[in-house]
Structure formats: C-alpha cells, structure tokens
Amino acid sequence: MYRLSRRLFLAALATLAVATTSPSWAADKLKVVTTFTILGDMARNVGGEHIALTTLVGPDGDAHVYEPTPADARALAQADLVIVNGLGFEGWIDRLVKASGYKGPVVVASNGISALKAEEDHGHDQSHAKTHAEKGKDDHHGEPDPHAWQDLANGRLYVANIARALAAADPAHADDYRRRAAAYDSELAALAREIRNRLDAVPSDRRKVITSHDAFQYFGRAYGIDFHAPVGLSTESEPSAGEVAALVRQMRDEGIRALFVENITDPRLIQQLAREASAVIGGTLYSDSLSGPTGPAPTYLDMFRHNVSEIAKAFAS
Ligand SMILES: [Zn+2]
Structure with a gap:
C-alpha cells in the first residue's frame, strides 16, 4: 500500500x-x-x-x-x-x-x-593612453580575473x-x-602532464597567441604561453581603433601567427585583425563555455584537449 x-x-x-x-x-x-x-x-x-x-x-x-x-x-x-x-x-x-x-x-x-588580477600583462597596455573619463567605464584593472x-x-x-x-x-x-x-582528479592530473609535455617542445619566441577576450591568462601562466586580446576580461567591453591598431602592429613586429576566435564571442574583431595583419585564423578556442554534445569540446577535459591541439597546430605552422 x-x-x-x-x-x-x-x-x-x-x-x-x-x-x-x-x-x-x-x-x-x-x-x-x-x-x-x-x-x-x-x-x-x-x-x-x-x-x-x-x-x-x-x-x-x-x-x-x-x-x-x-x-x-x-x-x-x-x-x-x-x-x-x-x-x-x-x-x-x-x-x-x-x-x-x-x-x-x-x-x-x-x-x-x-x-590573477586584471592588471597583469595581457596586451592591452594601450588602455593606459585612454582619457580618465574613458577609463572609468570599461577599466577592469585590479579586479580578479575570473577565468581560473x-x-x-x-x-x-x-x-x-x-x-x-x-x-x-x-x-x-x-x-x-x-x-x-x-x-576524475587523476584524469585531470594526467591531462595536465600531457599538455606540459606537448607544449614544452615549442620554442619560446613562438609562444604567443591572440584571442578575442582575456580568458586565457591562467592558461598562459600554467603552460608558459603569452596570450593577447583586443578585449579585456569581460566580453562587455569593446576595444578602441587605437587598441586594435596597436595589436596589429604587435602581431607584425613579433611575428604572431597563432590567432583564434572564441566559441562565445563575435568573430568579426579577430577576422579584422587577421585581415589587417595578413594572418590566418587558426580555429576556435573554447574559453568560457563548452560546446554542445556533438561539438569538439563537450566536456572540460575535451575543451583542454581541443584548445591545446589547436594551439599546438598553430605554433607548428
Ligand atoms: Zn570571459
């Protein structure tokens, strides 16, 4: 009953x-x-x-x-x-x-x-040239970087x-x-070792990547890669023409060839950078979100495998 x-x-x-x-x-x-x-x-x-x-x-x-x-x-x-x-x-x-x-x-x-704090080096130094009034709005310096x-x-x-x-x-x-x-922790630890082994072979002058927004500072610190982005920590902000031009100059000067769009952001800014610096977009990195089940990054482990493989490919090209 x-x-x-x-x-x-x-x-x-x-x-x-x-x-x-x-x-x-x-x-x-x-x-x-x-x-x-x-x-x-x-x-x-x-x-x-x-x-x-x-x-x-x-x-x-x-x-x-x-x-x-x-x-x-x-x-x-x-x-x-x-x-x-x-x-x-x-x-x-x-x-x-x-x-x-x-x-x-x-x-x-x-x-x-x-x-990490927003003021760590991540390539939008040009924001220092902004007027005080401009800075008040989209300046995230000193705030914690959430992409841990x-x-x-x-x-x-x-x-x-x-x-x-x-x-x-x-x-x-x-x-x-x-x-x-x-x-699960053992799987994460094993993947971390695998990534380090895979990226250790990349020469230091090649370890530079451009992405849409500053989502990869922690990745960069962990695996020794220098990430630059036209947009800051949050996708809310928009870069000025001067910031975009400075990034194009940097790409040319330093021969940065690893350029990626992100799954969560509008690709147009990166497409513009690619055009202006005569660079080729390496693919899509998964930054703040996984893909759906049929995409290339449906799990946290898959996201790392995918991102590392895309980045390693761009470094090798
Ligand atoms: Zn983000």
Whole structure:
C-alpha cells in the first residue's frame, strides 16, 4: 500500500515537474544548479547518478553578459545546492538568488585558487593612453580575473570544492562523491602532464597567441604561453581603433601567427585583425563555455584537449 502510493506520488511529482518547470527534477536526487557548462560538467563527473543537474548558461553561452530567465529563478527555488564560479564572473547571480528565494548553500568553486588580477600583462597596455573619463567605464584593472578554470591545477581545486559541497549536502552518498572525485582528479592530473609535455617542445619566441577576450591568462601562466586580446576580461567591453591598431602592429613586429576566435564571442574583431595583419585564423578556442554534445569540446577535459591541439597546430605552422 505504502509502496504504491509513494510511486503514485512520485509519478504525480514528475508530471508536475515536466508540466510546470523546464528542469525535470527527479524527486529522489540532489537538485544541483550550476551557473555555466564547465561547472556543470564537473558536477556531473562528481555527482553522477545521484544528482539532478541544471546549468543556467548553456553550451557556447556567454556568462559575462547573461540575462537570467524566469525558468532560472524557478530552478534555483527548487535547488538543494547552487554552485558558482565566483571572482565576479556571474555578475547577475546574487540578484537571481535573491529573486528566487533560494536559501541553501551557494558554493564558490574557485575558493582557494590564487587569483590573477586584471592588471597583469595581457596586451592591452594601450588602455593606459585612454582619457580618465574613458577609463572609468570599461577599466577592469585590479579586479580578479575570473577565468581560473583555464588552468587544470585550478580545475582540480574546483572539483575538490564541488565534491566537498555534494558530500555535505547529501551525506548518504558522500563516499561515492569522494570516490568519483578522486578518479576524475587523476584524469585531470594526467591531462595536465600531457599538455606540459606537448607544449614544452615549442620554442619560446613562438609562444604567443591572440584571442578575442582575456580568458586565457591562467592558461598562459600554467603552460608558459603569452596570450593577447583586443578585449579585456569581460566580453562587455569593446576595444578602441587605437587598441586594435596597436595589436596589429604587435602581431607584425613579433611575428604572431597563432590567432583564434572564441566559441562565445563575435568573430568579426579577430577576422579584422587577421585581415589587417595578413594572418590566418587558426580555429576556435573554447574559453568560457563548452560546446554542445556533438561539438569538439563537450566536456572540460575535451575543451583542454581541443584548445591545446589547436594551439599546438598553430605554433607548428
Ligand atoms: Zn570571459
């Protein structure tokens, strides 16, 4: 009798969930919301079948300029756990949490990483030439760089933070979360070694890459590559004609041949740079978001494999 009514109850819940909200929560799973695809993939790796996952900014989406929807607020309202990147990446998340009425834990996946600042060298020195008034608007100097996931060592910290949070929220499956996190961590560590081996062979004067926005400072620091971008840390800003011209000069002067568009940004600026510097675009790097399941970077591990292989190809050409 109890079994039957419980089953009916679950069926009713499932119908309700499908009918009234976009995420189809399974009633017996830990309901986890992540803000963007990279965190979603990490949570799926650690949580496995024990979690029901909703990711707010989907494949190829840009979390810098995302505008939350009513469905996002509903997902948060029903969640047991919310996982965010932090470091100012999701400028909209605090308002969304408040609006949704969510009262549970908000886990900052980047907790404990050593954050880079926007003022580190990343090739838009020309911004110093701007007037004070111009600078006030799009100047991000001194702010933390949020793209910490682009260093696998940081990714391993993210995974440890996520595993701890899942275990605390769902103690019945804590051992499983720890076991899965340990297995995933070994994969991340192995890939980091592989990348270092692969890129170590590149001569130092070739280790220069142009991308759309400053998403690869952590990657650059970890793997010894110098990234330059016409746009700063957030895709919100736009470069001046002077900044673009300076980057074209730098490309010519330093013979920079590795030029990439990003999956989340408008390619036109990079196409313009390629034209003006007579350079060829090497392909697409995945910066702030994974691809969909049929694309070249559907997982965090795939994203690194793809980006490194594209960059290595451009260095070899
Ligand atoms: Zn970004």
